[in-house]
Amino acid sequence: MQLSIVIPLKNEEESLPELEAWIRRVCEAHRISYEIIMVDDGSTDRSWKVINALKEVNPCVRGIKFRRNYGKSAGLHTGFQAAEGEVVITMDADLQDSPDEIPELYRMIAEDGYDLVSGWKKVRHDPISKTIPTKLYNAATRWMSGINLHDFNCGLKAYRIDVVKTLEVYGEMHRYIPVIAKWAGFTKIGEKVVEHRARQYGITKFGGFERFINGPLDLMSISFVGKFGKRPMHFFGTLGLISFLIGFSILAHLTFSKTVYQEYGIADRPLFYFGILALIMGTQLFLTGFLAEMINRNSPIRNSYLIDKEI
DSSP: OEEEEEEEEESEEEETHHHHHHHHHHHHHTOEEEEEEEEEOOOOHHHHHHHHHHHHHOOEHHHHHHEEEOOOHHHHHHHHHHHSSEEEEEEOOSSSSSGGGHHHHHHHHTTTOOOOOEEEOOOOSHHHHHHHHHHHHHHHHHHHHHOOOOOTTOOOOOEHHHHHHHHOOOGGGGGGGHHHHHTTTTOOOEEOOOOOOOOOSOOOOOOTTTHHHHHHHHHHHHHHHHHHHTOOOHHHHHHHHHHHHHHHHHHHHEEEHHHOOOOGGGGHHHHHHHHHHHHHHHHHHHHHHHHHHHHHHOOOSSSSOOOEEEE
């Protein structure tokens, strides 16, 4: 199979028939063998019934339904695990991503050899309350990751199959998939200007105010895990060694002053307590590093989601 299209969704019953018909029309016109994997993230409307109806019409449709809402990252991860195509394209279910972009995205992966191609919605149809934070996040992510993309959070992306089988996406980290891919060793990352269409039905189902808090935290987490995930002792051990040496030096100096110069009142000096604190912190950071190394060698799988139905 040439192409897998992964679509995470929640309460999108109005847009699904039009989206499926559009994808089918484009793929058949370009003679691309494909599958559409719709991951229902705990919808409370008729989305699952619509997916079943679409399956009756188009055998290329596959459906996965969660027992409850887990979030967009969970939907993408589960869709990635189910994908069988040589190229995987992700898109949103709200018709804001145009399926007409599929052939060129597919070509950039299959022929140009990119590991990942991210869409760039250069002209957006979002309110200013969404566009300004998005620009700030993109600028911060470019600076921290060194990846020169304009729109990290665009839902329209294309991947080689081995990329999505390697990635572990959880929490709210779907916003930074290019960063995760880079840290995993997939460095040929491209960008394509794509059309951003205005939403036709309802309101956005993913996100909310909490994304303004979770986004920076996830970015810091990805940066830390990418650099020290396989060697946590290098981070905690270095900080522990510095802190321990500072504390040891302070206490050694105070001990020398007490022994040689017979200074009194050393225990009342703030420097004495700072030395003890630095010594204790250094020891604790060492222990944290050892524990992190042990946990890293026996880490459990984070992505475990309860699937209610699958077609």
